[in-house]
Structures are given as structure tokens and as C-alpha cells.
Amino acid sequence: MSTAIRVIPCLDVNNGRVVKGVNFENLRDAGDPVELAHRYNAAGADELTFLDVTATTENRDTTYDLVNRTAKQAFIPLTVGGGIRSVDHVENLLRNGADKVSVSSAAVTNPELINDIARRWGAQVLVLSLDARSNAQMPSGYEVMIKGGQEGTGKDAIEWVQEAEERGVGEILINSIDADGTRDGFDLEMIRAIRQAVGVPLIASGGAGEPAHFPPAIEAGANAVLAASLFHYGPDDMIAQVKDAIEAAGYPVRR
Amino acid sequence: MPTKVPTIAIADYGIGNLGSLANALEHCGAKVVLTDQGQELLEADGMILPGNGAFAASKAAMQDRSILRWVGQRVAGGRPVLAVCVGFQILFDGSEEFGSHEGMGEWPGTVKKLPTKAVPHIGWSHVTPVADSALFAGLTDERFYFSHSYGVLDWNFDQGNEAMVPPQVSWAHHDADFVAAVENGPLAGVQFHPELSGRAGLTLLKNWLGSF
Numbered sequence: 001m002s003t004a005i006r007v008i009p010c011l012d013v014n015n016g017r018v019v020k021g022v023n024f025e026n027l028r029d030a031g032d033p034v035e036l037a038h039r040y041n042a043a044g045a046d047e048l049t050f051l052d053v054t055a056t057t058e059n060r061d062t063t064y065d066l067v068n069r070t071a072k073q074a075f076i077p078l079t080v081g082g083g084i085r086s087v088d089h090v091e092n093l094l095r096n097g098a099d100k101v102s103v104s105s106a107a108v109t110n111p112e113l114i115n116d117i118a119r120r121w122g123a124q125v126l127v128l129s130l131d132a133r134s135n136a137q138m139p140s141g142y143e144v145m146i147k148g149g150q151e152g153t154g155k156d157a158i159e160w161v162q163e164a165e166e167r168g169v170g171e172i173l174i175n176s177i178d179a180d181g182t183r184d185g186f187d188l189e190m191i192r193a194i195r196q197a198v199g200v201p202l203i204a205s206g207g208a209g210e211p212a213h214f215p216p217a218i219e220a221g222a223n224a225v226l227a228a229s230l231f232h233y234g235p236d237d238m239i240a241q242v243k244d245a246i247e248a249a250g251y252p253v254r255r
Numbered sequence: 256m257p258t259k260v261p262t263i264a265i266a267d268y269g270i271g272n273l274g275s276l277a278n279a280l281e282h283c284g285a286k287v288v289l290t291d292q293g294q295e296l297l298e299a300d301g302m303i304l305p306g307n308g309a310f311a312a313s314k315a316a317m318q319d320r321s322i323l324r325w326v327g328q329r330v331a332g333g334r335p336v337l338a339v340c341v342g343f344q345i346l347f348d349g350s351e352e353f354g355s356h357e358g359m360g361e362w363p364g365t366v367k368k369l370p371t372k373a374v375p376h377i378g379w380s381h382v383t384p385v386a387d388s389a390l391f392a393g394l395t396d397e398r399f400y401f402s403h404s405y406g407v408l409d410w411n412f413d414q415g416n417e418a419m420v421p422p423q424v425s426w427a428h429h430d431a432d433f434v435a436a437v438e439n440g441p442l443a444g445v446q447f448h449p450e451l452s453g454r455a456g457l458t459l460l461k462n463w464l465g466s467f
Contacts, residue, residue: 003378003429004398041453046379068274075279077400077451094272099451121270122308124375124402170375170402199372223378254379254398254453 004254005246006046006224007214007239008203009231011036012053013082016066019053020181020229030232033066037073040231043239046254048074049102049173049226051129052082053148064096071097081129087116094121102127102173105146108153108160111167118168127203128169132157132190133177142190149177157190158197165198172198173226176206181229183209186217195221211241215249261464262286264299266325266342268316270307276339279450283460296325300467302334304444306341310350310366310405313341314358323359330361330442337463340403343437343444352405362422362437364407371430374404382435382447385423390438390445392462397455399427399435399447406433406446 011018011033018030030036037048050070052063071078080093081102090101107113107128117126135143135152142157161172174194176187186204195202204222208214208230217225225246231238243253263280265273267289277287280303288295296302304326306313317323323345329336338346347358350366358366369376379398384391408431412421422439426432427446436445443463449456 003380006378076453097274201377
């Protein structure tokens with residue numbers, strides 16, 4: 001039997017609270033990360049992602065204490081991202097309960113960071129968080145964005161994920177800036193393009209509005225699916241509903 | 256579960272995240288110490304040999320702090336040791352990760368790259384427990400969380416010496432079969448991460464604590 005499709009609630013954290021915006025703007029409050037971690041662990045989440053959404057723009061480190069308290073609520077993997085710029089920062093997060101880390105902007109400006117982290121802890125500890133949007137000027141049609149999706153880089157997204165895989169990332173989290181927070185469904189074209197370019201597990205993110213949106217993302221090549229608002233503002237059994245939809249489409253899930 | 260609170264020493268040799276392991280064991284009712292001190296590693300009711308990252312780097316870090324010596328002494332004294340992920344891999348003959356490296360040779364087999372393009376193998380996969388497993392009691396059809404690119408694909412235990420009791424082996428599958436767990440008297444090991452495997456993982460840890 002094959003590996004289960006992972007369903008991952010995402011905690012976008014700002015000033016100690018979980019927030020969620022549309023297209024990375026207009027943040028609104030969704031609760032306490034420690035309470036939400038407890039709830040999602042009990043509801044059957046396969047993994048949790050904790051993103052310090054304003055860490056990079058405000059140029060400050062992720063709150064270690066909050067990561068620590070969140071980690072204590074979950075006996076499933078916890079990935080932490082946001083503002084990670086150095087190996088020391090990774091070490092502190094791992095020591096505070098993170099099981100994996102995700103790097104975004106800093107890896108774009110300093111790709112050696114990927115090699116440094118992978119060499120020390122192995123590829124499986126490292127998730128590349130790719131923020132990308134459609135841009136017809138790029139060879140692949142997709143441009144890498146940084147600073148929480150606010151700034152273009154002029155870098156081709158497909159070339160970047162291939163380079164990152166080569167350098168040693170263990171997974172890629174695909175954030176489509178165009179689809180994020182719209183609740184209109186995942187950016188399937190972008191997932192397909194990345195699936196064709198790399199072999200590592202892919203986590204689809206951005207745009208999920210209902211359980212029916214998930215199977216097409218898996219069909220397009222995702223090994224895991226991540227959503228925020230759908231779980232924060234949806235009914236308590238939304239994780240189970242999403243797994244029902246995935247299973248009904250013929251893909252394995254963990255129960 | 257024993258009425259006395261069991262003490263678990265997690266071997267801390269400077270690599271990787273031990274927080275989740277400590278967290279899960281405490282949740283299961285154990286008192287946990289993270290240490291590289293022989294005295295503490297020997298006197299605890301159970302010892303965990305964790306592992307993270309590359310085989311050779313992990314083994315070198317363990318040897319720097321004599322960790323493998325304490326594992327050997329515990330096993331010789333019949334005292335429980337549970338090895339996890341790369342800690343588990345180190346108990347085999349050797350590994351082909353980044354060159355060729357010798358392991359402890361407790362169990363037969365070489366750790367090899369998983370024969371699939373879909374690496375790393377990250378996620379929840381079924382483990383088929385060996386019949387009468389103590390570690391997997393009550394866990395007949397469960398998924399556990401794996402995070403690895405290398406594994407033991409073949410198990411060839413030399414039965415030439417009838418006095419040797421063969422270890423119990425449980426298997427998992429990711430495009431190919433590989434060894435998921437070995438139970439061998441006081442020495443047990445798992446390729447997956449019980450501390451990250453939700454309910455199933457906590458049950459497995461409780462089973463281990465309950466075996467003391």
C-alpha cells in the first residue's frame with residue numbers, strides 16, 4: 001500500500017496569534033496557535049505547519065517559546081518557517097520542538113543556506129517554501145516571489161525548484177500567490193509544472209475552499225495538501241471531510 | 256504499564272531534534288533525561304538511541320561520546336534499548352550512504368538507497384507487524400511516519416547457529432519492501448518516527464515502556 005496523502009493545517013502566526021489574509025494581505029484573527037495545534041492533532045491532521053508570516057518583513061526571529069508550546073500539543077510532525085536566515089536559527093527551532101523547517105526568501109537570496117542545512121541535518125529536515133505567481137516574462141511562466149509574496153525576484157520558478165532539489169531540499173511547499181486565500185481551488189497548472197521538474201514530495205498550498213478542491217491537486221502531482229482558512233473557519237470535522245474527499249477519489253489517507 | 260514511573264535516557268550526542276521524542280515519552284508517562292553521560296544512560300530503565308541526518312556523521316558523533324559502548328553494555332545486561340531512524344540503521348552491518356560505512360553489526364544487512372525516484376520517503380506508510388510482536392501489540396493495521404531516503408531492503412539472518420534466536424522483523428513498503436522494525440530481546444529498533452506517528456506511535460512507545 002502506498003504512502004498516505006498528508007493533510008496539513010497551516011498556522012500563519014503574527015504577534016502570537018494565528019491570522020489569515022487574502023492574497024497575503026488584510027490579515028484577520030483565527031485564534032491561538034497552541035489551542036489550534038491541540039485541536040488539529042486530535043482531529044486527525046497528519047502534520048502541522050507554523051509560519052511566522054511577518055518575520056521576514058519585520059526582520060525578527062520566530063518566537064521560539066511559541067513554537068515550543070505549539071510543538072508540545074502535537075505528536076505529529078511540525079514544520080516551522082518564517083524569517084529563517086541561518087543554520088543557528090534552524091538549530092534553535094529544532095531545539096524548540098520543530099521537526100522540520102521551511103526556508104523561503106533567505107534561500108532565494110542565499111541558496112548556499114540550503115546546502116548548509118541539508119549537510120548538517122539531512123534533506124528530510126528541509127522544506128523549500130516556494131512563493132510564485134504567473135508571469136509571462138519568465139521562461140516557465142512562473143516567477144519566484146519573496147518577502148511573504150510581496151516582492152518579485154525576476155527568477156524563474158521551475159529553474160529555482162530544480163536548483164533547490166539539487167542543493168538538498170527534501171520537500172517543496174508550493175504557494176501560489178494568485179490562488180492564495182481565494183478559496184477557488186489550487187493552482188493545478190503550477191503543481192503540474194513543478195511535478196514534472198522535480199522528484200521530491202510536493203505540498204500543494206493556496207486556494208482551497210472546499211473538500212472537492214483537494215483530489216485535483218493530488219492528481220496534478222501533490223503528495224500532501226495544506227490549507228489554512230478552510231480549517232480555521234470551517235466546521236470542526238473539516239479535516240475528516242477533506243480526507244473523505246481524497247479517499248473517495250481513490251487516494252490513500254491515514255485514519 | 257508499570258506502577259513505578261520509568262526513567263528513559265535519550266542519548267544526546269549533539270545531532271537533531273530530541274524535543275519531540277522527549278515530549279512523546281513524557282506523554283506516555285515516562286520521566287525523561289537527555290544525556291551523553293554513561294552513568295545516566297546505563298542506570299535508566301530504558302535508553303533511546305535517536306538518529307537524524309547522515310549515517311556516517313551520526314555514527315561519528317555517537318563514537319565521540321562513547322554512546323555505542325553504553326548501548327553494548329546495556330544490551331549485554333539485558334536492559335532495554337530502542338533505536339530510532341538513523342539510530343536503528345547504525346545497528347546493521349553497514350551503510351552505503353555517502354560512501355561505505357561500517358555499522359555495529361548487531362543485525363545482518365546493509366543500509367541502501369531506497370530503489371525509487373520518490374525520495375525522500377516522507378509520510379505515513381503501513382507497517383505489517385510480525386506475528387506476536389510485543390512492540391506492535393494492538394497495532395495491526397496502522398500507518399507510521401517515515402522520513403528517510405535509505406533503508407534495509409533484505410533480511411538474511413544466518414540460522415546456521417541454532418542457538419541464536421532470530422530477531423522478529425516487521426516490514427513496510429515504499430515502491431519496494433524495507434525493514435520497518437526489529438525486535439531482538441532487549442534491543443529493538445524502528446525505521447519510522449514513533450514520536451511523530453500520532454496515536455499509533457504513542458501506543459508503540461507505551462508498549463515498549465510496558466515491556467520493562
